[in-house]
Amino acid sequence: MVIAFFKILNLEPTESMMNTELILKNVCKHISLDKVEKDFFISLLEPKTLRRKKIYLQAGEVCRNSAFVIDGALKSYTIDKEGKEHILSFATKDWWIADMYSYISRKPAILTIEAIADSDVLLLSYENQQLLYDKVPKFERFFRILIENALVANQQRLIDNLSSSAEDRYLHFIKKYPSIPSCVPQHNIASYLGITPEFLSKIRGRLARKKA
């Protein structure tokens, strides 16, 4: 909540306040940047603080930004015709989140994005991203790689959904994302796995009994 603190004092956030280290490290995993490029990139970001339950993007609006999570946790989800929430993705520290469809097509978002916990994010607007592509073409590569990885992860998840039981999917989830269960309510995890909260509870009961 560092950024929030400076916001309250009504100071312009500076680089040091923004905790740019994390995002630069994230980018430099895939491309190398010199000082000027780093500074330019950082200058395009807008820090933002979200309180728990704050809806950052409402389905129906155009998603104008990609958000990089510095701290906290967000979720993206759809609401079906019966009013049920289905979580497409979580994003915690060091992850990006957006309604990809809306962001790239400039059409109304299908997803709603909401803070699960108080969160600090850095926003990169679509316009700034295009600017970035023009001035520092390396970023085409960075975001291509980012999306490639997202696609692969998504495909894995799809295969998982097609081939595994709810129990196996849950076990796989807590193994792959051990940090998430601690910061996300259980019924959200059920939604992500595509099962009801009641059933997830029963699975957990069964597993606990099995272990004992």
Next chain:
Amino acid sequence: MVIAFFKILNLEPTESMMNTELILKNVCKHISLDKVEKDFFISLLEPKTLRRKKIYLQAGEVCRNSAFVIDGALKSYTIDKEGKEHILSFATKDWWIADMYSYISRKPAILTIEAIADSDVLLLSYENQQLLYDKVPKFERFFRILIENALVANQQRLIDNLSSSAEDRYLHFIKKYPSIPSCVPQHNIASYLGITPEFLSKIRGRLARKKA
């Protein structure tokens, strides 16, 4: 099967034989190319003909190429521990197919890719793709967009799987890909939808009776 014909005669396929129009049109939907760039791109492609049931990529091997389908139909799938096949994607005319994970990581493929019908494809090797990125950076953009679209489609499918019944998923599928049911056996569609062939048959029976 034009390419196959020339292969039999042992002639080097030329541009005109390769039906490059389709792939160039596919590329030029997103980036514009001059003659030299087009020719260079085409020079990096390798035409290949696959008979029905031919396994083009075996899980465990490294996926060295992306395949663009000129004609025919392919599927990518995994086999689970119980020996059941789960189809991740189909590819017909004007689509790309690869084991994305293996292709970008150079690690053993998770997916097997197989021709469902006799097919003609154009292969772009990983090395040639890197070459292409170097010489014609616009292609970074093209493949980024391609993957963005693939990611969005995948996310949609995931949401669909989380939120809809098998019947709704089937209806959605035949609406979205009306051309596929005619060239793909029904049990493959069941596998894609994540249900058993028997159950898909029952759904179809129910729908037919409903309509009448």
Next chain:
DNA sequence: CGTCTATTTGAATGTACTCAAAAGCGGTGG
């Protein structure tokens, strides 16, 4: 025409869901 594979049909079963109610768990105020 016979063989092989794909699809359909039916009965029994299992996995996951619905609905309802109870128990747990922070917070907040008296």
Next chain:
DNA sequence: CCACCGCTTTTGAGTACATTCAAATAGACG
């Protein structure tokens, strides 16, 4: 500090959706 509130999780009984297994039909190809 305890009592109460709202929200999440657990538990249980009954139900629905989808699977398994087995057998019958239908289609495709030599």
